[in-house]
Amino acid sequence: MDEARIPRRGLSPRLWLAGGWLLLALLAAIFAPMVAPQDPLAQDLMLERLPPFWLDGAEPGYWLGTDSLGRDLLSRLIFGGRIAFIVAFAAATSACLIGSALGLIAGYFGGWADRIISRVVDVWMAFPPVLFAILLVAVLGTGLSSVILAIAIIDWTRFCRVIRAEAMSQARMDYVESARIAGYGRIGIMLREVLPNVLPSVVALLSLEMGIAVIVEAILSFVNLSISTDDPTWGSIIAEGRLSIHQAWWVLVFPLITLILTVLSFSQFGEALKAHFDPVLR
Amino acid sequence: MKPCLDIRRLSAVLPNGQRVLRSVSLSVQPGEVRALVGESGAGKTMIGKAVLGVLPKSVRIVEGEMLIEGDDLGRLDAKARRTLIGARTALIPQDPLTALNPSRRIGAQMTDRLVRILGWSGERADKRIRQLLDEVQIRDPERVLKSYPHELSGGMRQRVLIAAAFAAEPRLIVADEPTTALDVTVQKQILRLIAQLQRDHGTAILFVTHDLGVVAKISQKVSVLYAGKMVEEAETAQLFAAPQHPYTQALIAATPRYTDPYTSLKPVDESVLAGLKAEIAAADKDWRPGHG
Ligand SMILES: Nc1ncnc2c1ncn2[C@@H]1O[C@H](COP(=O)(O)OP(=O)(O)OP(=O)(O)O)[C@@H](O)[C@H]1O
Ligand SMILES: [Mg+2]
Numbered sequence: 001m002d003e004a005r006i007p008r009r010g011l012s013p014r015l016w017l018a019g020g021w022l023l024l025a026l027l028a029a030i031f032a033p034m035v036a037p038q039d040p041l042a043q044d045l046m047l048e049r050l051p052p053f054w055l056d057g058a059e060p061g062y063w064l065g066t067d068s069l070g071r072d073l074l075s076r077l078i079f080g081g082r083i084a085f086i087v088a089f090a091a092a093t094s095a096c097l098i099g100s101a102l103g104l105i106a107g108y109f110g111g112w113a114d115r116i117i118s119r120v121v122d123v124w125m126a127f128p129p130v131l132f133a134i135l136l137v138a139v140l141g142t143g144l145s146s147v148i149l150a151i152a153i154i155d156w157t158r159f160c161r162v163i164r165a166e167a168m169s170q171a172r173m174d175y176v177e178s179a180r181i182a183g184y185g186r187i188g189i190m191l192r193e194v195l196p197n198v199l200p201s202v203v204a205l206l207s208l209e210m211g212i213a214v215i216v217e218a219i220l221s222f223v224n225l226s227i228s229t230d231d232p233t234w235g236s237i238i239a240e241g242r243l244s245i246h247q248a249w250w251v252l253v254f255p256l257i258t259l260i261l262t263v264l265s266f267s268q269f270g271e272a273l274k275a276h277f278d279p280v281l282r
Numbered sequence: 283m284k285p286c287l288d289i290r291r292l293s294a295v296l297p298n299g300q301r302v303l304r305s306v307s308l309s310v311q312p313g314e315v316r317a318l319v320g321e322s323g324a325g326k327t328m329i330g331k332a333v334l335g336v337l338p339k340s341v342r343i344v345e346g347e348m349l350i351e352g353d354d355l356g357r358l359d360a361k362a363r364r365t366l367i368g369a370r371t372a373l374i375p376q377d378p379l380t381a382l383n384p385s386r387r388i389g390a391q392m393t394d395r396l397v398r399i400l401g402w403s404g405e406r407a408d409k410r411i412r413q414l415l416d417e418v419q420i421r422d423p424e425r426v427l428k429s430y431p432h433e434l435s436g437g438m439r440q441r442v443l444i445a446a447a448f449a450a451e452p453r454l455i456v457a458d459e460p461t462t463a464l465d466v467t468v469q470k471q472i473l474r475l476i477a478q479l480q481r482d483h484g485t486a487i488l489f490v491t492h493d494l495g496v497v498a499k500i501s502q503k504v505s506v507l508y509a510g511k512m513v514e515e516a517e518t519a520q521l522f523a524a525p526q527h528p529y530t531q532a533l534i535a536a537t538p539r540y541t542d543p544y545t546s547l548k549p550v551d552e553s554v555l556a557g558l559k560a561e562i563a564a565a566d567k568d569w570r571p572g573h574g
Contacts, residue, residue: 173380174375174377174380174381175380175381175382175383175384177336177373177381178373178375178381180335180336180364181334181335181336181367181368181371181372181373182368182372182395182399183364183365183367183368183369183399184398184399192394193383193386196383196385196386197383197384197385199385278385
């Protein structure tokens with residue numbers, strides 16, 4: 001018993017499932033021009049509102065059917081994934097870097113640094129996020145970079161709050177005191193001792209935030225505030241699908257499923273990663 | 283010879299003005315084990331933390347000096363003080379689980395200090411760590427060095443911390459109830475290890491405990507603390523043979539003996555405590571920082 005070692009758990013099924021879907025969607029998005037069966041922008045009125053492949057009247061090559069302009073739905077979803085992933089990675093990473101850094105400083109140093117940062121977070125969180133996003137995009141102008149910027153500006157507080165609390169509880173641990181006694185500097189302790197212990201949470205939040213960014217982008221393009229070009233996005237496809245729900249349900253249902261699967265996968269993937277990397281949970 | 287640690291009339295207060303240390307004086311000679319006993323809340327940990335420069339922010343030192351090998355900590359600037367404490371002292375903590383970083387491997391944590399603080403080469407630090415692990419009778423250093431703290435038992439973790447404390451050859455080690463968090467069966471082994479390494483390395487130890495049985499086994503000198511006040515100090519044998527202060531006498535009487543564990547177990551006498559409290563209250567009334 002004295003020498004017993006807790007066995008390491010393997011990768012969990014949910015990590016595989018969530019990771020698998022994300023990888024598939026990501027690869028499809030990256031190689032969209034190669035894997036998309038059709039041109040996502042090509043309209044063909046002869047092919048409008050084709051149903052998905054298992055229904056009567058489906059055409060080969062149009063697996064998930066077409067929209068009311070005869071554009072191939074699968075190809076549009078694949079190309080829409082590009083914008084979804086760009087926004088997810090860029091926005092979530094920016095929010096993560098800003099929020100985690102401030103949270104770490106506030107939680108570890110405490111004192112006035114904590115008071116200032118916590119006050120800013122409180123004020124920030126008083127705004128309803130979606131309204132805040134719409135407002136920001138209205139000010140910044142539509143376009144990919146303003147969407148990314150808006151999400152980062154709004155959501156860094158999620159990281160800040162959680163990481164602050166964790167850094168604070170870590171800072172009270174004896175190993176931090178031992179490091180002080182040994183003569184490490186404050187910043188060194190924060191980065192080398194405390195940061196590794198909050199990293200699993202950072203990773204989990206980062207993945208969750210990517211899912212949130214995908215939704216926010218979808219909402220913004222749904223209300224026509226996102227990318228002002230003709231490029232398909234999941235949100236804009238959903239917006240179009242909503243108008244033709246009675247004639248072509250698939251134009252609404254498939255992008256919704258894609259969106260939900262992706263968002264869920266991001267959050268599950270994050271949780272599973274956290275469990276995998278946390279030395280104590282592992 | 284200069285004492286390894288010399289604490290002179292050290293007083294510390296909480297923000298509400300309450301004193302946690304009351305003009306404590308205490309010295310540890312080189313190579314000596316000095317036990318610091320007292321009940322819970324007496325301020326034993328505070329003294330250790332004061333020496334190591336990690337008092338809680340709410341506790342403020344209002345008078346007194348602390349000298350490590352003759353160097354007055356109060357005269358050094360913060361950076362020099364940190365360096366001196368880091369180079370000459372080490373801590374063997376009470377709870378070996380929280381004293382190790384949960385997300386770093388044992389080996390990295392142990393060598394880090396030698397490399398980063400003392401500027402040793404990685405190779406030299408590694409060799410040194412293995413030597414110390416051998417001294418604390420860890421038979422499979424390979425596995426232990428690669429482990430995370432939670433993968434080891436409490437006894438193993440405490441061995442690791444003992445090895446780490448001695449690795450940098452500090453002059454003074456503060457051991458704060460190093461066996462309290464452990465199984466009774468492991469406590470003895472750990473105590474024996476500390477005593478063994480202390481002898482081999484000739485390190486001075488300030489050994490904090492509330493267990494007079496431990497005091498008898500490990501220390502040459504004892505200081506008895508009550509409510510932040512030094513009640514009595516003596517050679518260990520002397521203290522047990524002829525305790526001078528009524529509180530010490532009561533404390534010894536309250537300690538169970540192995541021969542007769544039940545009949546000799548009685549609480550410290552109320553009248554003794556009442557006398558002590560009155561004494562402290564009277565002293566507090568007249569006390570001003572710097573004139574106490
Ligand atoms: N962080 C803190 N801030 C303010 N007061 C504290 C703090 N920690 C402890 N104290 C108070 O300081 C006094 C001395 O505490 P200390 O921890 O030194 O006692 P101790 O002798 O080590 O007791 P134990 O045997 O329980 O460890 C106690 O009255 C305690 O309530
Ligand atoms: Mg204590």
